[in-house]
Amino acid sequence: xxxxxxxxxxxxxxxxxxxxxxxxxxxxxxxxxxxxxxxxxxxxxxxxxxxxxxxxxxxxxxxxxxxxxxxxx
Amino acid sequence: xxxxxxxxxxxxxxxxxxxxxxxxxxxxxxxxxxxxxxxxxxxxxxxxxxxxxxxxxxxxxxxxxxxxxxxxxxxxxxxxxxxxxxxxxxxxxxxxxxxxxxxxxxxxxxxxxxxxxxxxxxxxxxxxxxxxxxxxxxxxxxxxxxxxxxxxxxxxxxxxxxxxxxxxxxxxxxxxxxxxxxxxxxxxxxxxxxxxxxxxxxxxxxxxxxxxxxxxxxxxxxxxxxxxxxxxxxxxxxxxxxxxxxxxxxxxxxxxxxxxxxxxxxxxxxxxxxxxxxxxxxxxxxxxxxxxxxxxxxxxxxxxxxxxxxxxxxxxxxxxxxxxxxxxxxxxxxxxxxxxxxxxxxxxxxxxxxxxxxxxxxxxxxxxxxxxxxxxxxxxxx
Numbered sequence: 001x002x003x004x005x006x007x008x009x010x011x012x013x014x015x016x017x018x019x020x021x022x023x024x025x026x027x028x029x030x031x032x033x034x035x036x037x038x039x040x041x042x043x044x045x046x047x048x049x050x051x052x053x054x055x056x057x058x059x060x061x062x063x064x065x066x067x068x069x070x071x072x073x
Numbered sequence: 074x075x076x077x078x079x080x081x082x083x084x085x086x087x088x089x090x091x092x093x094x095x096x097x098x099x100x101x102x103x104x105x106x107x108x109x110x111x112x113x114x115x116x117x118x119x120x121x122x123x124x125x126x127x128x129x130x131x132x133x134x135x136x137x138x139x140x141x142x143x144x145x146x147x148x149x150x151x152x153x154x155x156x157x158x159x160x161x162x163x164x165x166x167x168x169x170x171x172x173x174x175x176x177x178x179x180x181x182x183x184x185x186x187x188x189x190x191x192x193x194x195x196x197x198x199x200x201x202x203x204x205x206x207x208x209x210x211x212x213x214x215x216x217x218x219x220x221x222x223x224x225x226x227x228x229x230x231x232x233x234x235x236x237x238x239x240x241x242x243x244x245x246x247x248x249x250x251x252x253x254x255x256x257x258x259x260x261x262x263x264x265x266x267x268x269x270x271x272x273x274x275x276x277x278x279x280x281x282x283x284x285x286x287x288x289x290x291x292x293x294x295x296x297x298x299x300x301x302x303x304x305x306x307x308x309x310x311x312x313x314x315x316x317x318x319x320x321x322x323x324x325x326x327x328x329x330x331x332x333x334x335x336x337x338x339x340x341x342x343x344x345x346x347x348x349x350x351x352x353x354x355x356x357x358x359x360x361x362x363x364x365x366x367x368x369x370x371x372x373x374x375x376x377x378x379x380x381x382x383x384x385x386x387x388x389x390x391x392x393x394x395x396x397x398x399x400x401x402x403x404x405x406x407x408x409x410x411x412x413x414x415x416x417x418x419x420x421x422x423x424x425x426x427x428x429x430x431x432x433x434x435x436x437x438x439x440x441x442x443x444x445x446x447x448x449x450x451x452x453x454x455x
Contacts, residue, residue: 006313007302008137058135061313
């Protein structure tokens with residue numbers, strides 16, 4: 001999960017990452033990660049380094065990357 | 074009907090604007106970015122796409138630096154009231170709209186020093202006068218991009234370069250130009266560009282905003298604070314854009330319409346829109362100039378102005394001319410002072426004002442000819 005300061009930030013990330021062909025999904029921020037009522041971007045763990053590089057190039061600051069365990073059965 | 078009041082609000086709008094607003098109300102409608110469900114994300118995405126289109130139009134890299142407000146007036150208030158403190162000095166021109174003059178006069182009463190650079194009688198400014206007015210405590214130059222009374226274009230790049238050289242912030246009121254005249258915000262050294270949505274960007278009323286240059290948000294306080302959907306655990310306003318300046322539920326349906334309007338501008342191209350309006354202005358100026366008893370104000374040269382023209386007919390009050398145009402010829406225009414008393418003082422038409430005609434992208438050359446004939450008949454009848 002990549003968290004951003006605002007929903008606008010998350011949507012800009014969606015744009016930047018999609019333009020580079022990274023699979024992603026915008027989802028509500030999990031409660032245990034933040035009290036924000038907004039959304040965050042879920043990407044594959046394997047794409048983390050690439051995603052960070054894309055966001056850096058786009059000059060878009062994020063609020064942290066949080067590994068998530070696969071959901072239970 | 075011939076609608077020549079586009080400088081107040083453009084009408085009609087491109088078809089996609091109506092469709093976008095209807096579609097938003099029916100199929101999206103949710104509160105943007107507050108709840109995280111799909112409709113809420115979709116609403117936020119519509120607004121984000123409007124930011125993106127505006128960023129593209131203004132040459133701004135980061136769409137998050139486009140901040141929305143309800144109109145250019147609110148954006149200008151945000152800039153001057155968010156930045157200036159007693160003891161600071163601000164410079165403006167003598168062709169400004171009251172959206173600039175009234176907030177500045179209000180601040181002057183609170184101890185902000187104000188210099189109004191005099192413009193010539195045809196509404197032009199000499200950039201050097203701005204440079205000469207700069208003092209040690211000057212924080213801001215705020216200037217229109219084009220006069221809403223006579224249409225005169227202002228030397229934005231030249232004044233921007235002066236402001237940058239002296240470390241003074243530069244704010245431009247683009248109410249009359251955004252969408253109608255090309256402007257690259259970063260290369261013109263504009264730190265803050267105030268725009269309105271309902272004129273040449275073809276959006277609905279109640280939309281507008283500000284393009285905020287890098288780092289400017291560190292020195293401009295928000296006008297309004299409140300819920301942003303971000304950092305809900307904090308009782309303090311976020312310091313990032315656009316949330317710093319956008320509190321409360323936005324005019325999402327309006328921004329959906331604005332997005333479609335800006336897309337229309339981008340698809341036609343500002344240069345093509347400008348070329349069409351310049352052609353109309355050549356026709357209008359030539360036609361009106363030839364009528365005995367008609368006085369044109371400003372440069373009266375299509376190349377030096379946007380599609381705004383002020384005139385008077387000798388012996389007939391502007392309001393009477395406008396009434397006859399409306400009732401007898403079904404032509405809509407705007408008489409009076411157009412909320413810009415200082416501009417009328419500059420061009421010598423205060424307090425009577427002028428008849429202002431403002432064609433738009435959807436005006437045709439034939440309609441301009443009809444207007445010229447109507448003015449000719451009114452002038453002849455006396």
